[in-house]
Amino acid sequence: xxxxxxxxxxxxxxxxxxxxxxxxxxxxxxxxxxxVAFAQRALSGPPPSFMVIMVVVLIGVAVADFMSGLFHxxxxxFLEESTPILGPQFVAPFREHHRDPLAMTRHGFLELNGxxxxxxxxxxxxxxxxxxxxxxSMLGVLGYLLLLAFSFxxxxxxxxxxxxxxxxxxxxxxxxxxxxLVISPGHHARxxxxxxxTSYCVTNGWLNPLTDRLQxxxxxxxxxxxxxVPRKQSGA
Ligand SMILES: [Zn+2]
Ligand SMILES: [Zn+2]
Numbered sequence: 001x002x003x004x005x006x007x008x009x010x011x012x013x014x015x016x017x018x019x020x021x022x023x024x025x026x027x028x029x030x031x032x033x034x035x036v037a038f039a040q041r042a043l044s045g046p047p048p049s050f051m052v053i054m055v056v057v058l059i060g061v062a063v064a065d066f067m068s069g070l071f072h073x074x075x076x077x078f079l080e081e082s083t084p085i086l087g088p089q090f091v092a093p094f095r096e097h098h099r100d101p102l103a104m105t106r107h108g109f110l111e112l113n114g115x116x117x118x119x120x121x122x123x124x125x126x127x128x129x130x131x132x133x134x135x136x137s138m139l140g141v142l143g144y145l146l147l148l149a150f151s152f153x154x155x156x157x158x159x160x161x162x163x164x165x166x167x168x169x170x171x172x173x174x175x176x177x178x179x180x181l182v183i184s185p186g187h188h189a190r191x192x193x194x195x196x197x198t199s200y201c202v203t204n205g206w207l208n209p210l211t212d213r214l215q216x217x218x219x220x221x222x223x224x225x226x227x228x229v230p231r232k233q234s235g236a
Pocket of ligand 2: 188
């Protein structure tokens with residue numbers, strides 16, 4: 001006899017396109033190879049001070065948090081699950097997440113982490129191709145450091161978001177959540193209050209007070225609607 005969780009896991013597998021796991025695995029592997037390559041490039045240049053490293057890493061993580069809100073808001077607000085290509089792979093997980101917030105905690109490693117690696121690839125591959133392999137200036141080293149922090153935080157975002165919904169979490173995760181370094185269940189619960197239109201940032205939520213106070217996503221939505229981008233017609 002199937003448990004409810006097992007049944008839902010089967011429904012998730014059936015919903016996913018058959019090609020999704022292969023694309024996600026390729027995306028994760030390529031992301032990992034490029035990240036290590038960037039780390040080697042950063043280490044080949046002049047070393048920055050510890051304080052400078054910390055500041056650059058914090059900026060990279062904050063930018064990743066903002067980007068998590070930007071993508072989350074866009075896919076929550078525009079496009080449909082039936083949109084060709086983007087719909088089943090990128091829009092559906094956001095719709096599913098409002099209908100069933102615990103669904104992502106049942107996703108496997110590839111489904112949880114693949115999409116963010118895939119969306120990082122255009123930036124990472126461009127940098128790998130065009131940026132110097134051995135940065136001779138401090139600016140070059142800091143650029144790689146910024147990308148390493150940003151890219152790592154982007155890739156970790158779905159796992160961090162999932163932990164904000166998971167009842168059983170490792171002690172280290174609970175400590176990180178309590179410290180505010182990663183998104184906490186209490187903070188993220190604001191987004192799951194209908195109509196789901198605040199606190200979109202889900203890496204650590206550092207940018208949520210600012211974007212909510214400035215109503216950044218409200219104005220961004222008005223701008224895109226004026227430019228002719230159709231709002232989603234389906235419910236949450
Ligand atoms: Zn949402
Ligand atoms: Zn959530």
